[in-house]
Amino acid sequence: MPAPKIAYFTDIEGQWSKLEDFIAGNPWVSLSSTDQLHVKDGERLVFGGDAIDRGPAGRRIVRALLEVKRRQPSQVVLLAGNRDINKMRLATELTGSPPAIVPPDLRHGARPALLRWIFDHTMGARQAFRFRAEELAGDRQPHDDEAVVDSFLADVAPGGDLAAYLAACQLAHREGATLFVHGGISPESLGFVPGEQKALTDVDVDAWCERLNRFYAEQCAAFLAGEPEGYAELVAYQAPVPGTRENNASVVYGRNTDQHGTPVLPDSASILLLRRNGIDQLVVGHTPTGDCPALLRDGAGFQVLYADNSYGRIEPGSQVFLDDEPRFAGATVLDDGERAPVLTLLNEASSSPLGLRDAQGRLVKARLARGDYLLFRGLPHHQVEQTACSAEALAQPLGPATASRQNETS
DSSP: OOOOOEEEEOOOTTOHHHHHHHHTTOSSEEEOTTSOEEEOTTOEEEEOSOOSSSSTTHHHHHHHHHHHHHHSGGGEEEBOOHHHHGGGGHHHHTTTOOOTTSOHHHHTSOHHHHHHHHHHHHSSOTTHHHHHHHHHHHTTSOOSHHHHHHHHHHHHSTTOHHHHHHHHOBSEEEETTEEEESSOOOTTTTTOOTTSOOOSSOOOHHHHHHHHHHHHHHHHHHHHTTOGGGSHHHHHHTSOOTTSSOOTTOTTTOOOBOTTSOBOOOOHHHHHHHHHTTOOEEEEEEEEOSSSOEEEEOSSSOEEEEEEOTTSSSOOOOEEEESSSOEEEEEEEOTTSOEEEEEEETTOOTTSOTTEEOTTSOEEEEEBTTSSEEEEEEEGGGEEEEEEEOSTTSOSOOEEOOHHHHHHHO
């Protein structure tokens, strides 16, 4: 049986327009007028996580993804993102056990004020309360402050759509030579499963993914059973380590970037281990990388595709297709203001500069539809540089997008 063709998207975060962009002209996935997604027979849909928080269609998106997973279970893979998993906390935090860091005047005060504080200070979702009110109003449901709180509690209660959605998700998925996770891969996360002692020997990636997904399923079962201590490890796994903004031991929250947010390759030891397991491509979301997906290559046959375009100058829904001619499509706004379509083939010749970094530290991130390349790098204060350049004009020498190389050029 031939390998399925994969349509991938991620981090749409409550924005229905991103889903529509992903569907537009998609050869393998369609969307009906009644919000039903349909995956073409023999093909596969992979969603990389973070369905909610930054737009007024979170419930609508969760329902659409859950419905297609139930109807076409073998053709749909849902990865849980940190924005999805962290909503488990609301089942206890809004019902008498708020986080310890909540100000005293909010701990036993009005529920809406507490929920707003939780979103603002612990979930990176400052507009989630307002977006839910908008979604409820659009559905002609009560949308006052108390109704918003009730809706989130209903979501995570047994039988709620988000609770069912989380139970249908997993943390890792391998398809042939490609590994999908929400966040990133590091020596701390590769082979690690919470509650287990990490083996010091070589990692069997398939066995690790199976154990990691089993851990996730067991934690979700405890959540559905109303046993907070039974899913505490999952809540911790998807969040930054207390007192930091990182969690390198997590494939959900971990990320590979330099100090300004430019994506970099995993460390060489992790790449070597993945390749020993027959994996030469890693596909992730979670880390915003400008307006469109970013490709990174090590020059020796391994590559990483970053596909989260949240917080870009524009946020179109990107399209990633993995088949005999893997590619991604989207758009970007260059520093001069031009909006340029992006169409990148992921298997360009090894002599191509695509996915490498030039002498000025800029990532050759993608190919513009007109033929030249998109150069990208993060700058201080959450700014980015996005310019177009021909292959002939690229600053030499070119090298892999590793953390050490970036530190040398920044």
